[in-house]
Each structure stands twice: as C-alpha cells, then as structure tokens.
Amino acid sequence: MPYIVVRRSDIPAGAVQITDLYFNKSQARVHNGPVPQGPIYLRPIDVNDSGRLSPRLRTNGGDITITHQTTGLVAYVLTQVDNDTEALTLAQAIDVANFIVAKAYAAEDLDNLEADIQAEFGADYHYSDEIENLLKILSGEKFVVSANTPIQDGGAHTPLLISNSNFPVPGDRRLITGDTAWEESLASGQLYKFTNTITSYFSDLSVNLGEVNLNGVVPASNGNENPYAVVYLNDGTVITSADI
Amino acid sequence: MSQVYITVTRTDIPNGVLQIRDLYPNPSQFDPAIDAYPQGPFYLSQPENNSVATLTATADKRAITRTVSGLSAYLVATVAGATVGGEITCITAVNANNIATAIITRMQNGLALALANINALIAAEVAGSGLVGTKTSTGRVADILSILTGAIFTLPAGHQVQDTNGVFSPIAANDIDDFFTGEKNNRVLASDIAVSAAKGALSVMLSDNFNYKGTANNCVAIYNSDGSVYDPNA
Numbered sequence: 001m002p003y004i005v006v007r008r009s010d011i012p013a014g015a016v017q018i019t020d021l022y023f024n025k026s027q028a029r030v031h032n033g034p035v036p037q038g039p040i041y042l043r044p045i046d047v048n049d050s051g052r053l054s055p056r057l058r059t060n061g062g063d064i065t066i067t068h069q070t071t072g073l074v075a076y077v078l079t080q081v082d083n084d085t086e087a088l089t090l091a092q093a094i095d096v097a098n099f100i101v102a103k104a105y106a107a108e109d110l111d112n113l114e115a116d117i118q119a120e121f122g123a124d125y126h127y128s129d130e131i132e133n134l135l136k137i138l139s140g141e142k143f144v145v146s147a148n149t150p151i152q153d154g155g156a157h158t159p160l161l162i163s164n165s166n167f168p169v170p171g172d173r174r175l176i177t178g179d180t181a182w183e184e185s186l187a188s189g190q191l192y193k194f195t196n197t198i199t200s201y202f203s204d205l206s207v208n209l210g211e212v213n214l215n216g217v218v219p220a221s222n223g224n225e226n227p228y229a230v231v232y233l234n235d236g237t238v239i240t241s242a243d244i
Numbered sequence: 245m246s247q248v249y250i251t252v253t254r255t256d257i258p259n260g261v262l263q264i265r266d267l268y269p270n271p272s273q274f275d276p277a278i279d280a281y282p283q284g285p286f287y288l289s290q291p292e293n294n295s296v297a298t299l300t301a302t303a304d305k306r307a308i309t310r311t312v313s314g315l316s317a318y319l320v321a322t323v324a325g326a327t328v329g330g331e332i333t334c335i336t337a338v339n340a341n342n343i344a345t346a347i348i349t350r351m352q353n354g355l356a357l358a359l360a361n362i363n364a365l366i367a368a369e370v371a372g373s374g375l376v377g378t379k380t381s382t383g384r385v386a387d388i389l390s391i392l393t394g395a396i397f398t399l400p401a402g403h404q405v406q407d408t409n410g411v412f413s414p415i416a417a418n419d420i421d422d423f424f425t426g427e428k429n430n431r432v433l434a435s436d437i438a439v440s441a442a443k444g445a446l447s448v449m450l451s452d453n454f455n456y457k458g459t460a461n462n463c464v465a466i467y468n469s470d471g472s473v474y475d476p477n478a
Contacts, residue, residue, distance in 0.1 A: 001442070001477055022435075023268075032270045032285070034436050035444040177478050178438030234478070 001132070001234045002175040002182065003139035004191070006044045007105045008223035011201050013043040013140065016228060020189040022181040037181050042194075042229060043140025043173075045101055048072025049094045055145070057090055062155035068147045073097045073137055075145045080133075081117065082157035084124035096121065104138050104230065105223040111236035131236040133162050138232070139173040175231070186231060187244040194228040196241065201228075246433040247469040249389040250446070252288050253352045254463045257456055259289040259394065262463065266444040268436040283436055288464065289394025289429075291351070293344050296320050296337040296399075304410030306334055308403045315344040315391045317399040322383035322420065324412045325370055332379050334406040334413075335370050343369050351392050351465060358471035359385050382414045385471045386430070392467075393429035430469070441466060441476035450476070 004018070021038025028036035048054045048071055055070045055078055064087050066078065077093040077100070088096065099120055103110060110116075113134070114127040137143045144166055150158050160166070175182040185191040193199075201224070231239050250264070267284025274282045292314035299306040299320075308317070316337075323343070325335035335343075346365045350357060362385060363374035375383040391397050407413050415423065431437055440446040448454055449464040456463060466474040 029270075029273075032265045032272060034266045034268050034439045037439065174442070176435075176438050176442040176476075178433055178476075179435040179442075181435055 001177060002239060003135040003173060003232050003234070004040065004042065004175065004229050005104050005135070005138045005232055006042050006140065006229050007107060007226040008201075008228065009044050010224045011042060011044060011228065014041045015201070016042040016194070018042070018185065018190050018194070020181075020185050020191075037176070037179060040173075045104065045138050046072040046140065046142070047074060047097055047101060049074045049097060055090065055093070057151075062152065063150065064152035066145055066147070066149045066151060069144065071142055071144050073100065073143075076134065076137055076143055078151050079145060079149065079160035079162075080129040081125060081127045082159070083122075085126075085156055087152035087157045092121075096125070100134070100138075105226055107226075107230040107238055109237045110134065110232065113236065129159070129162065132234045135232050135234060135236065136167060136173060141167055141173045142169055144168055177234075182231075183244050186239070187241050191229070191231065192241045195230055196227055198225065198227055200224075247386075247430040248433045248437060248474050249386075249393050249430055249467045249469070250286070250288065251351050251389075251392045251465050251467065252290050252394075252463060253354055253465050254456070254459075254461060255290070255352070256459060257288070257290075257463055260287045262288040262449065262456075264288070264440060264445050264449075266436070266440050267431075283431070283434070286431070291315060291348055291392045291394060292396055293348060296340045299334075299337055299405065303408050304406060305404065305408045306406035308399050308401055308405065311398060311401045313396055313398040315347060315388065315397075316340040318387060318391055318397045318423075319343050319366075319383065321399055321403065321405055321415050321423075322381060322387075323366060323370075323375065324373055324379035324381045324414065326372070327379075328410065331410050332412050333410055335373065339369050347388065348392065354462070354465045354473065356472050357385065357389065357392075357467060361471065362388065376417070380412055380414055382417045382420065384417070384420070386469050387420060387424075387428075389467050389469070389471065390424070390428040390430060395428045396425040397423055398425060399423065433468075433474075438476065441474070447476065 017039045019039045023034055023036040024038050025036040055075045056067045058065050058067045074093050074097045077096045081088055081096055117125045117127055233239050264286040269279045269282045270284050271282040294312050294314045296312055296316040297309040300309050320340035323335055325333045343366050366373050375381050404413055450462050452462050453460055454463050468474050
C-alpha cells in the first residue's frame with residue numbers, strides 16, 4: 001500500500017486536497033459502486049515533540065513508562081528504537097524522530113532505516129518494526145500510545161507490539177496497489193504536481209526558514225523549499241512519476 | 245493485464261447468494277457507447293465437482309461412462325497417469341476424485357495453488373504425474389482456478405481418455421476451452437477489483453468477521469493467474 005507523505009510543515013492538515021483520485025466521493029454510489037478513493041487531504045507529520053500532550057516518561061529503577069496517552073512520531077520512536085537494548089531518553093527519541101522527518105522531507109528511501117539510524121547515531125541503536133507502521137504515521141495517520149505503556153523493563157527496552165488499537169482510524173491514509181487512480185495522478189495529475197513542483201502555500205514563497213539566522217540560532221527547516229509531498233511504497237522506497 | 249480468480253472458501257454459502265456489487269462499471273449505469281464492458285455485479289459460486297464415474301473398458305480403451313462436470317472430470321481428461329509397460333496411461337477415476345478433493349480443500353484453506361502446489365497434490369496420488377510439463381498432461385493452473393470459481397467444465401459420456409493401446413489421450417490444450425460452458429470467471433485485475441479487495445465488498449468477504457447465517461469467517465480467496473494468493477494489502 002503506497003502512502004502520501006507531506007514534505008513540509010507549513011501546510012496545515014486539511015488545507016491541500018488531492019481531488020483527482022477516481023471515484024470521487026461526490027460521484028460515488030454506495031450501493032453498487034467502488035469505494036471512493038478521493039479526495040485525500042494532505043496531513044503534515046505529527047511529530048509531537050513538545051507541548052502538554054507530547055510524550056513524558058516516568059523512571060522507576062530500571063523501569064520506564066510513558067505516563068499519559070500520547071500520539072505521534074516521538075512516541076513511536078520511544079516504543080520501537082533502543083540504544084544498546086535500553087530505551088531511548090526523550091531527547092534521543094526527539095533526535096531520531098527529527099532525523100526520520102528530515103529523510104522524509106528530503107524524499108529519501110526508508111527501506112534501510114536501521115542502518116541509516118546507526119550511521120547517524122551509532123551502532124547501538126536498533127529499529128526492527130515493520131516500516132509500514134512508520135509510513136502510516138508519516139502519512140498523517142493517528143498513532144496512539146496508551147497511558148502507562150512500558151518502554152523499559154528491568155533495564156531492557158520493551159518494544160510495543162503495534163496493533164490496530166494504536167491506529168484508531170485504520171486504512172484511511174492508504175492508497176491501493178493496483179488502483180490506477182493514484183498512478184495516473186502521480187504520472188500526470190495532481191500528485192505529479194505535488195511531488196515535482198515547489199509551490200508556495202497561502203502567500204508568496206516565504207523565506208526558507210532553514211537559512212534564517214536568529215541571534216545565531218538556525219531553526220529547523222519547515223521544508224517550504226520542497227514540493228508538497230512524496231509517495232512511498234510500503235517497503236519504504238520512494239515511487240515517483242518516472243516509475244509509473 | 246493480470247487476471248484474478250475469486251473462489252468461495254466456505255461450503256455453507258450456496259451459489260448466487262453472494263454478490264460483489266462494487267465492481268465498475270455496473271450494468272445499471274453502463275452506457276455501451278462510451279463505457280467499458282460491465283465488470284459487476286459478480287456472483288460467487290461453489291466449485292463444481294461431481295465424481296467421475298467408473299471408466300468403461302474395452303481392452304485398454306477407457307472412456308467416461310456418463311456426462312459429468314467439474315474438477316474431477318477436468319483432471320481425468322488432462323492429467324497423465326502412471327507409466328505401464330512403457331506407455332503413459334490415464335489416471336483412474338478414483339485418482340481424479342481424490343486429487344480434486346485435495347485441490348478444493350487446499351483452496352478452502354486459502355492456500356496457494358501454483359503449479360508446484362498442484363503437482364504435489366497430484367504426485368501424492370499418482371507418483372510422477374502433474375499438470376502440463378509433466379509427461380503428456382495438458383491440464384493448466386488457470387483452468388483449475390476457473391473451475392474453482394464455479395466455471396463449468398463438462399465431459400460428455402463416451403469421452404475417451406485412453407486408447408485401445410493403453411495410451412493416455414488428453415484433450416489438446418487448444419481444445420480445452422471447448423469443454424467449458426459460459427464464462428471462465430477470470431477477472432481483469434483493474435482498479436475496481438483492487439479497491440474492492442482492499443477497502444470494499446471483497447475486503448469484507450476476506451475478513452474473518454464476515455458473517456453468514458450466524459457463522460463468522462472469511463468466505464473468499466483471491467488467486468493470481470499463476471495460482472499464488474492475491475494480497476490486497478501488498
């Protein structure tokens with residue numbers, strides 16, 4: 001199942017719509033027609049690395065738990081990435097999450113993510129979850145971790161066994177392998193435009209925030225120098241219009 | 245263009261009860277001037293599998309005693325049997341019935357039916373035998389998948405499967421379709437099938453939560469034309 005991943009953080013969820021996926025809901029006939037595939041609203045990646053609802057950890061000896069229900073990529077990294085068999089600290093998880101976001105913003109393949117993480121953070125980092133779970137999160141699907149979820153037990157990281165309950169709205173972000181609607185869109189329609197051209201959003205193309213130096217601090221790029229989106233296949237590789 | 249075959253995996257659902265209604269175009273909206281040929285609705289059917297009756301014998305000649313339809317009939321007419329005295333013979337009626345039952349059971353379990361899988365089932369009954377590519381067999385995976393979807397294959401009474409010299413006389417590959425009545429039920433794997441299997445009516449039938457008369461279990465299997473199981477979530 002392919003996934004559309006937004007490459008910028010300056011586009012609010014629901015602001016940009018892919019309208020050329022057939023059937024559109026407005027023409028769909030629920031009693032005897034195919035399930036409508038469009039429109040799909042683009043959603044930015046929910047990193048959730050700060051604020052009241054971001055993940056918080058409680059340490060009790062060698063045990064670490066996530067204290068309250070939370071969502072997003074940092075929570076996913078905490079549950080799926082370890083450092084020499086121990087759970088990551090919150091700061092380490094945020095670094096890994098930002099690394100993954102940067103790769104998605106750059107439209108880089110994610111099929112060797114563990115090796116990429118190890119090359120960036122050291123050989124003690126391990127990640128072995130199914131890449132499709134990560135792609136769901138990157139495409140904007142809501143990933144939920146319950147309160148009091150353990151991520152370390154007796155000093156050893158305990159990866160969360162991800163189930164449907166962690167994605168309370170399953171399937172709503174997936175494109176379908178074999179459906180030509182998104183393939184045509186990616187070859188020559190809106191997905192082609194959104195994956196190939198750099199377009200301003202809302203007003204004129206704003207300054208690339210990654211190049212702005214505020215009192216010596218360079219904020220993270222919001223990706224507004226990128227096209228809107230990239231399409232990933234469920235093995236973590238990027239598919240482009242040239243592949244259609 | 246890829247083809248898929250949709251089979252019924254449960255025995256408690258009669259022919260024509262279940263309909264895949266979300267295939268496009270549906271005949272009710274079909275405009276022959278501008279639309280593709282209607283793909284739906286598609287009714288699901290059980291595989292036909294009447295037992296092949298005892299073969300009549302005149303010297304070494306073998307022929308079907310009465311008109312019979314189904315998978316056993318297909319197998320007895322297209323799968324070569326044991327080699328006896330240097331001659332390749334036909335399989336027996338018992339062999340054909342047993343192999344057909346094994347193939348249908350495998351389909352009902354949702355397992356792959358690729359050439360190697362079917363050949364293994366045949367070889368378990370008749371050592372060294374298999375579909376086309378083995379001895380003088382002409383039987384094909386795609387035909388077996390068609391029969392499993394409910395397509396009707398019929399052998400007329402008197403059809404010869406072994407000549408007077410004791411040599412298997414299979415239906416020639418080019419003539420096999422002549423023994424099918426109506427559609428062979430292969431469906432082009434287009435967007436409508438893919439969407440239905442991933443998110444539509446077929447996805448419901450593929451789910452273990454599908455309920456028919458109080459029994460919850462999946463009720464269909466989808467096969468690619470090579471006999472591998474189609475994965476809508478790939």
